[in-house]
Every structure is written in structure tokens, then in C-alpha cells.
Amino acid sequence: MQIEFTLNGRLIYEETSDDETLFHLLRRKGCYSVKCGCETENCGLCTVLVNGVSRLSCSYLAARADGCDVVTLEGAQKEAEEFGSFLAAEGAEQCGFCSPGLIMNVLAMEKELDSYEEENVKEYLAGNLCRCSGYMGQLRAVKSYLSRGENRNEC
Amino acid sequence: MNVKMRTVNTSVQKKDAKALVTGKPVFTDDLAPGDCLIVKVLRSPHAHALIGQIDTEKANKVDGIVCILTYQDVPNKRFTMAGQTYPEPSPYDRLILDQRMRFVGDAAAIVAGETEEAVDHAMRLIKVDYEVLEPVLDFRKAKDHKVLIHPEDNWESLCPVGADNRRNLCACGGEEHGDVNELLEQCDYVVEQVYHTKANQQAMMETFRAYSYLDAYGRLNMVASTQVTFHVRRILAHALDIPKSRIRVIKPRIGGGFGAKQTVVAEVYPAIVTMKTGRAAKIIYSRYESQIASSPRHEMEIRVRVGADKNGILQAIDVYTLSNTGAYGEHGPTTVGLSGHKSIPLYRTPRAFRFAYDVVYTNCMSAGAYRGYGATQGIFAVESAINELAEKIGMDKVKIRELNMVREGDIMPAYYGETLNSCALDRCMARAKEMMEWDRKYPSVDMGNGKVRGVGVAMAMQGSAISGVDVASVELRLNDDGFYTLMIGASDMGTGCDTTLAQVASDCLECDLDQIVVHGTDTDVSPYDSGSYASSTMYLTGMAVVKACGEMRDKILDKGAEYLSCEKDTLEFDGSRVWQPAGGLEISLKDIGNKVMCSNNNMLSAGASHTSPVSPPPFMVGMAEVEVDKETGEAELIDYVAVVDCGTTINPNLARIQTEGGLAQGIGMALYEDITYTDKGQMIQNSFMQYKLPSRLDVGNIRVEFESSYEPTGPFGAKSIGEIVINTPSPAIADAIASAVGARVRELPITAEKVYREIK
Ligand code: FES
Ligand code: FES
Numbered sequence: 084m085q086i087e088f089t090l091n092g093r094l095i096y097e098e099t100s101d102d103e104t105l106f107h108l109l110r111r112k113g114c115y116s117v118k119c120g121c122e123t124e125n126c127g128l129c130t131v132l133v134n135g136v137s138r139l140s141c142s143y144l145a146a147r148a149d150g151c152d153v154v155t156l157e158g159a160q161k162e163a164e165e166f167g168s169f170l171a172a173e174g175a176e177q178c179g180f181c182s183p184g185l186i187m188n189v190l191a192m193e194k195e196l197d198s199y200e201e202e203n204v205k206e207y208l209a210g211n212l213c214r215c216s217g218y219m220g221q222l223r224a225v226k227s228y229l230s231r232g233e234n235r236n237e238c
Numbered sequence: 239m240n241v242k243m244r245t246v247n248t249s250v251q252k253k254d255a256k257a258l259v260t261g262k263p264v265f266t267d268d269l270a271p272g273d274c275l276i277v278k279v280l281r282s283p284h285a286h287a288l289i290g291q292i293d294t295e296k297a298n299k300v301d302g303i304v305c306i307l308t309y310q311d312v313p314n315k316r317f318t319m320a321g322q323t324y325p326e327p328s329p330y331d332r333l334i335l336d337q338r339m340r341f342v343g344d345a346a347a348i349v350a351g352e353t354e355e356a357v358d359h360a361m362r363l364i365k366v367d368y369e370v371l372e373p374v375l376d377f378r379k380a381k382d383h384k385v386l387i388h389p390e391d392n393w394e395s396l397c398p399v400g401a402d403n404r405r406n407l408c409a410c411g412g413e414e415h416g417d418v419n420e421l422l423e424q425c426d427y428v429v430e431q432v433y434h435t436k437a438n439q440q441a442m443m444e445t446f447r448a449y450s451y452l453d454a455y456g457r458l459n460m461v462a463s464t465q466v467t468f469h470v471r472r473i474l475a476h477a478l479d480i481p482k483s484r485i486r487v488i489k490p491r492i493g494g495g496f497g498a499k500q501t502v503v504a505e506v507y508p509a510i511v512t513m514k515t516g517r518a519a520k521i522i523y524s525r526y527e528s529q530i531a532s533s534p535r536h537e538m539e540i541r542v543r544v545g546a547d548k549n550g551i552l553q554a555i556d557v558y559t560l561s562n563t564g565a566y567g568e569h570g571p572t573t574v575g576l577s578g579h580k581s582i583p584l585y586r587t588p589r590a591f592r593f594a595y596d597v598v599y600t601n602c603m604s605a606g607a608y609r610g611y612g613a614t615q616g617i618f619a620v621e622s623a624i625n626e627l628a629e630k631i632g633m634d635k636v637k638i639r640e641l642n643m644v645r646e647g648d649i650m651p652a653y654y655g656e657t658l659n660s661c662a663l664d665r666c667m668a669r670a671k672e673m674m675e676w677d678r679k680y681p682s683v684d685m686g687n688g689k690v691r692g693v694g695v696a697m698a699m700q701g702s703a704i705s706g707v708d709v710a711s712v713e714l715r716l717n718d719d720g721f722y723t724l725m726i727g728a729s730d731m732g733t734g735c736d737t738t739l740a741q742v743a744s745d746c747l748e749c750d751l752d753q754i755v756v757h758g759t760d761t762d763v764s765p766y767d768s769g770s771y772a773s774s775t776m777y778l779t780g781m782a783v784v785k786a787c788g789e790m791r792d793k794i795l796d797k798g799a800e801y802l803s804c805e806k807d808t809l810e811f812d813g814s815r816v817w818q819p820a821g822g823l824e825i826s827l828k829d830i831g832n833k834v835m836c837s838n839n840n841m842l843s844a845g846a847s848h849t850s851p852v853s854p855p856p857f858m859v860g861m862a863e864v865e866v867d868k869e870t871g872e873a874e875l876i877d878y879v880a881v882v883d884c885g886t887t888i889n890p891n892l893a894r895i896q897t898e899g900g901l902a903q904g905i906g907m908a909l910y911e912d913i914t915y916t917d918k919g920q921m922i923q924n925s926f927m928q929y930k931l932p933s934r935l936d937v938g939n940i941r942v943e944f945e946s947s948y949e950p951t952g953p954f955g956a957k958s959i960g961e962i963v964i965n966t967p968s969p970a971i972a973d974a975i976a977s978a979v980g981a982r983v984r985e986l987p988i989t990a991e992k993v994y995r996e997i998k
Binding site for chain 1: 255
């Protein structure tokens, strides 16, 4: 079947089958930032934004993206670099395989949450597994990212 | 060499950080050519069976199928998939495809086709006649079982590790120092208990994967997510029965390894397809395959007897380990050794020790190397036993350790007789105690709501490289404008060694980090390195960098003397120029770099290998605080404190992340991660739905500090950090639970159900 959707700001028409996942389609289209860690909705590595909401592309049918606005890390390079610099400052991107999914979800969280209390943040990101970092460094990075600018005028 | 530290011991960012956080295509599957054949493995549904006929006729007719291979199509030459230095201690017990299936998930056929759909379709059409045999699933009964897992005549053990395929033995052995029985008899307090650890999965986020192609010279090129690039080359040569000179192996960025990728789990499948078809071919393991057919931790059952006199001074330790290597023997003979060698030496006081072991084959998934490599299992057992002994004596668990722990300067009879030149274990303990507020919290605090908080403690050690075996090499070149290329054979698998080794070089050469370009592993280009495992990278490869830099400095001075037309011993090199303090002559490094590119007979390159006769242990203390629900047995981790002595921390941020990550894995092992089988040998935890990895909600609060010692044989005083960090959570958490509610669980993972049963 033919679907039509916006991928990282570009309108595209694409042939897909009824059982193709969005994950497969995105990799097919060269969005290699999107990773798969489990195929069972347990790891969060395949997170992308569909109409601004974070979705697990491994279990999201490509056909459902018809008419939607899809964003992967390729389409959020500036944001990735900005948040990524906080991750790197902590050394919290270890192997980096989980980073794209985490970053997409952090971007979604930033928009969605009203309060960045530690518990809310942890809860929101709970679906993003990381086997390398033990999460503490990511949390430090997320905290300093969310409070960036707060002290800017001081110096 | 006397240089001032500039980047060593600072938290510089990783050289590949930006590419990683912006999701650049740097991993294996991102780089594979678009026209790769898709390779999949048809797997045995039986734990033990012989293949009769395989009917591939229909499958071969599927549109897009290019090749289907069965046991009749592969070399009948056994090899091991263990990434170890040749001759490998792991027995040669594998074929690429075998007629005998030894676990559920064993490879029955290889299918390659143009698309995944075609391959999946073909796999469903292959008909395999299995003669189902009785499986051996209980590792306690495997030794001398009437059913043999490896009855084949061409099974071979290259090293004297006590292996005997006629007894289902992958290894056996032992050692004794002093009279253990007699001393234990004289002890006022003795604990004898059995502890059981499971076949945990490394569960790195990037599953096993590799692709291969033939290059312009007709050589097999293999791009693999591996920790052991050079071992892959040798193992492929053995498996395919072709000369090593025809193989090149390249490692791109890796999505985690933790030892899993110290076994050549997936590489042989695309390799043989490329050899047969001449086409590029790739395999990407699903998580399911990574769970059921990979290289997890060796399940072990460990019996510990330990005794103390009336003052709590240890007299003797006796450890017997039964290890389950599963269907194949990868890392079987070596992991088991660490269960004794990295647990018993934590204590200086015992006047006798004994350590014995058996490693048995069973019809379970083959085990492999996992961070900690046997030490994790041994330390869970010995540290738990010490805690039980303290309870028996009625002594504080920190106190018993303060009285008995190993100290700097000690000779360690249970650790190959090595002398301990660097050890801050005592300081780690003191600091951890402070951080945890141990004296206030020990042993438990009743929260008054049916919940009790308890604290627990454990110590750990590991090694730094395999002494007298591992070899690390680096090559260093000076280029025009005076920048350097550092070529290493060690694999950065996310650990950051491309960066930390550059830090070492930049300090030795007194230059900016950016002036060092690091080239990761490619067997055609990199100098030989045994690989990134056994906590060897910083300790060993770091030393090779120090040596090579020394040689480079010398050569730079030679060139300076030539260009300045003066005696070399009147000159100094300060990182940016060669100059003569007395005469005022000087030439910049940049000019030297450029000048050697014209009319020059001496290449400015330096190479060094390093091996070590000793393996200096890093040390660590872990303390856990848990809250246990007395009604349900549910335990929640509240706080985890860890203090580590890894020698000098080359990059404190990366060392901290290693520690936090290892602790989280250890917490998973302690509380959640289980591998169990049905009575037919089917693994139950075959996806992340059943195999629960800790999420950020499960790890509580992790607090890490460093108490550094200075290791004289390591680069800038460094030892190792990669593995030790996983060793304390299981015993410390088990102990905290015991302190809270008196439930001593001796089998991992410590589930609410097990705690509940013990409370009763
Ligand atoms: S791959 Fe989609 S959640 Fe794991
Ligand atoms: S950094 Fe490796 S999985 Fe998160």
C-alpha cells in the first residue's frame, strides 16, 4: 500500500506492506539513528516522534504513520547536539546505542511534563533501558539539561 | 618517564561522543552494504537430537533464496568460539553446523537470501528429521552421566585443563595450601553453605551482528560487533579451514559487549555464506536469539566452608565450584578459576585454603564470558559465607572484614603468590562505612509500617589482564604538522578506550588530546592486541602506549639533533619543540613533522608491545540498603554505596559510569535476572518481557567514590575498572535482606518469593 507522511520535515510517499513496522520503514529510508533492542516494546531504543508524541517504532505499524508527522534523531540534530553535550559531559553515553531513543524521549518529555521533579523524570523515562550506564549519569545529564539557562545571567 | 599529567585523571569527553549522541551511522548494521544477503540460522527445537535428513528442496525454490547450508556443507574440523589466546583453554568442540543438536537453539541450517521475507519463508519450508535423544539438563548430574554431550572422536582439548568428553567434563582441577580439614576442625566457628548463581545474560543493547564481503583481492572481510578482533580472524580461519592471511576483521562502534562479544557467536554464519556465494552477507541476531543462543554467564553452584577462631580471625577457606558450561565449552575452563582465585585472596588471615572445581557439559545454552568472569559468582558465595560467619560469631560484618582483609604489601598465596603492591581496600571500607552511615543503620531499622530497612556489605577484587598471556600492542606515527596517529588493537566497545588511551599518549607526548588521532581495530592495520577483555585495556594497552611514546620521544630527539646539527644529549623535547637549553637552538615539532616528508631515511614511527607477569587486582567495597516488606518478602533497593580502588582513574567520569553501569547490572543479577528451563530444555526467559533488566526505577540511588592506590606496574598508576564493578551487589544485597528480616537467600536472583519463604 502507498502511504504519505512527513519524515523529518520532508513529505514522502512510500510503498509499505500491512505488516511492516515503522522501525523497518525508517531504517529502509536511511534513518539509521533508530535502533532496535528487543522487538517486544521493552527497551525504548526505537523511540521516534509521531505527531510530537514518542512512539515505539518496533511495534508501530508503518501504515499507521499515513498522514502523520514523523521525526527521528536525524531530524532533530540541533536538539540532539544540545542535550547530547550534557550526556557527554557526564560520560553517560557509553556505547551510545541507547542514546537516540533516550534523546527522542527526553525531547518529548520536555514538552509534555509540567514539572521536572526527579520522580516524574524517572517515571517518564522508565521505558528507556540502558545496559551500560546504570542510569545515574543520564539522570545527572537530564537534570542539568532541563535546568540549563537558569544560571545563565549569573556569570 | 617524568612528565606532568595534563589530561590523565581529568574527565575529558569521549572522542566519539558527538557521533554517538547525534545518532550517526557508526554501528555494524548502519554500515552494511545495501545488497547484503540476509543470513539466518534455523535452530533446533530439541535440547538433544541427531539430525537425519534435511529436506531443503522446497525452501531452495523460494524466490530470492541464494543458499541453504546444512552440516554436510561445512568443514568437519572442530574449533572453539571462545575469544582467547591460542592455544585456547576452551576445547575444540564446535562445528559451524553439526549433525548433533546440543541445546534448544543450536544451529541446524543456515539460510541466505535477498530479503528477510524470503529467508523467513524458506526457513518454514525446511524439513528436518530429528532423532530426539535424552537431554542432560541438571548440571549436578551431568558428570559421568550415561548420556554424553560430546561423544565425537574429533573433540579436542588443547590445554591440560582436566577436560574429558567421555565424562561430560569440560574441565576439572584444584589446589590446596595447608591442611584445611584440620584447621577447620579446630575452629570455634565454621560455616558451610552452598550458593547458586544463574546464567545471566549480558543483554547488551546491540545484539550480536556481523557482515562480510570479499574485497578486491578476493579476501574475506568481516565487519563485526566484537571485543576480540584478532581472535575473530583466527577463529574464522579455523572454522572455515582457510589461511588467516585471507581474512580481515574490522570493528566499528559497538553497542555494548560485557564479555558477550568475547565469543564469536554470530560471525561464522555470514562468513561461510560469503565464502560459498562470493556475496556480501549479514546476520543480525534478534533479541530472542540473543537470549537463547549466545554466551551468558556460567551458572555455578559453590560450596563454601570457612572457619574462624574465637576472635573472628579466619583460619581456613574451602571452596568447591560446580560450573555449567552448557552445550559447548567456551570459557568453561577459565571462568571457573576466578571463582576461587578472585574470592579467597580477599582475606589475608586464613592459614590454609582449598579450591576445587568441575566444569560440566549439559544440554543448556552454551555459556561464555560475562563481566566478572567467574569472580562474580565466587564472590557472591564467599562474601555471603563471611557474612553468615559474622552472624554466627555475633560480630559486625564490617568488623570481621577489617580484621581479615588483605592489605598492601601482602603476599597472596591464593592469587598465584603475587605480592600486593597497591591496595586501598581498607580505605574503601572506611569511606563506604561513612557514606552509608553504617554504624547508625546496622543491622536494621524498623520503619514501623511492616517494612524493615537493612544494610549489607561485600568486598570484591578482580585482576588487570591475564598475567603472562595477554599481549597489547600499539603503533604511533608522527605526521605532517606534528599530529600523531595512535593505532591500537584494543576494542573500544563503549568503554571509551579510544579516548583514555589517547589521554595516556597525550600526557606522555605533552600535547593536546586533539593532536592524537586514534585508529580503532582493523586486523590489516592495527598491531596485535589480544582484545578488550579480562580488564586488560588500560592496564596493558595503556602501558604499551607509554612505551611507544617513550620510543617516539627518543626518535623525535634524533631528528631534532639531525636538523639542528648538534648533539642529541644537549637537546630536550617539550611536546611542541626540540630545543637546546644551553645554546638556544630549536625546531618545532610541526617543522620536524613536515621535514621528514622530504628526503628522509628514518620513519618517525614507534611501536611497542606489552605483557605483564602480574595481574594487579583492583578492589572495591559495596554497601546496600534495602527495604523489605515483612508481609510479602518484597525487597526494594534504597541506596547503594560503592568505593573503588582502580589505581589512578585515567578518566574519572568514564570510570564512574563504568562503576554505576556495572552496579546496575549487578543489581539486576541480584534481584531480577533469571534463566530457567522447562523439563524439555526450552528456555523460559527468552525475551525482555520475561528476562527483566533493571530500569531506572529499580536501581535506587547509586553513589560512587574512588579511593585510589598507585599501581607501580600500570600506566600512571592505573589498574582496571571494567569488571570488578559487577561483583558486590549480589552478596551485599543478599546480606542487607538478611539483616533486615533474617532471610538468607543463597540462590540468585533474590525474588520476593524466596525471601518470603525464608522469613517463614
Ligand atoms: S526495540 Fe522497540 S522497544 Fe525495544
Ligand atoms: S550507553 Fe550502552 S546501552 Fe546505554
